[in-house]
Amino acid sequence: MSRVGAKRARVQGMKKDYLKIRLFLFSALAVLLILGALFSEQICPCDPYGQDLAKALQAPNPGHLMGTDAYGRDMLSRVIAGSKVSILSTLSLVAFIAVFGTAAGVFCGYVEGLPDSVLMRISDLCLAFPGLVFALAVAAILGGGVLNAAIALAAISWPKYARLARSRTLEMKGRSFIEAAFLSGDTDLQLMTRHILPNIAGPILVTAMLDIGTMMMELAGLSFLGLGAQPPTAEWGSMMSSGRSMLQTYPWVVLSPGLAVFATVAVFNLLGDTVRDYLDPGQ
């Protein structure tokens, strides 16, 4: 028994070490991507908006590693500039829905009764309403831009967090440590923020980490459909959309921003998976 136990402990220890290495590696990659997005203007080899028609539609070459587009703009610079829009807006979007949804969910689960039913019915409504149409309505009211797409996605995706937080809060409420805290005189707000929130934060963090990739693809998708970032803004989805007709003759115009989305989403998904394995080893 003890030998088997020791072996099992050793294997688990190794797994934990391996997980730590993975966590460090993917966090580093993600931080690198975010830094690249923040300082995109400094690292672009050329001006992402500088047109030079004489150099239009060049195949990838040493001067332009990803070739040039129909206006002679350097694709690599545009892809780097696009990371700013895509990565930063996705991260703010996910942070917003996670915080807002969790707050709503904890509140609902804690209070129950009428406010809970009302908020949950609103969340049903948001889930049943197509994001495309939300994006259109927002665009009509606020004008174009990547913000529309972000607002539309926020409107349809916060309920996921609200429901998760609500059901976890309901579970927590029955626990004796919450009652103890209540008896020792903690206010409702203290109970929610100091006792319930830290205990439900794990699964919410995991959901949020795994959501980054999905949201990035959704945002790029809305831009691809013309409901998000508008040309000439360097954004991956809209770059792919405007290059679509050139797929046959100048595929790099379409494929390089596509590869950028793929690589970025992959890094954030890897990080998300690792965080999940780390926080929730049972899975």
Added chain:
Amino acid sequence: MKYVGKRILQLLPILLAITFLSFGMMRIAGSDVVEQKMLNTGAAASDEVIEKARRELGLDKPFLVQYFVWLGRLLKGDMGTSYVSGKKVFELFVSRLPATLLLTAVSILLTIAVSIPLGIVSAVFRDTALDYIIRFFSFIGNSMPNFFVSLVLMYVLAIRLRLFPVISREPGLKSVTMPAVTLAIAMSAKYLRQVRAAILEELGKDYVDGARARGVHFLVILWFSVMRSSLLTIITLLALSIGSLLGGTAIVESIFMWDGVGKLAVDAIHMRDYPMIQAYVMWMAIIYVTVNLITDLCYQLLDPRIRLSGGER
């Protein structure tokens, strides 16, 4: 039966609220429907013509009156006429449904055929090379946006290899392949993981060890016990996916020029064809409600422990 009735009663208000929300949003978004209509037809209109058109459409009445008139017509199946083509919205919408249904059916079948066997194999041969290879591909599929997959498939299969037409003229077996494969790649990647997790969870339970100790063949346990209990997860996922596919996959349908409801919605949005957009919103709401109902019922059928009172957790 009583339970079904109760759930429908709970879900009906959502439908009603959606009608109100979509009507209100379109009124705010389309600040002036008449101008938009004139713009679409390309005619320059004088103020009197606009005034007259506005009266004809009932736009001079208060908002709530307009809403109830619109709702009354909606209940009779009259969704108005499209601003762009002038055809009846309802008929136009229904005429696009078969294409979306075909795409949904083919991509779901592909997904089931790929993800369930691979998910089972991956769970049974956990942590072997086979498992890692399957998971690697699932990861790749999960990280590619569908517009990228579509364009890559188009580039490789249609432009380079010339196996399929780049753009299909009419829905058929050959033209459905590329859009269906695109959708199936992302879905299979997702389901494979879920199937794997569900099977692993079941395999870890005591009854599996017990059955094996009693000499029941592993395949028998896998098929008759493990699969049966994992079915719940799989069915829920499938219902959700079928729901979102029936809503038309705007991006994939637009890229492959597939004349389904998703492309119809995107086109309507670009043309600001509000009656059409409202039809799409209603369709999505109906799907949402139906899918919810069906998953609830499936849960009931497969797991009698779930309380009949339908308490929501």
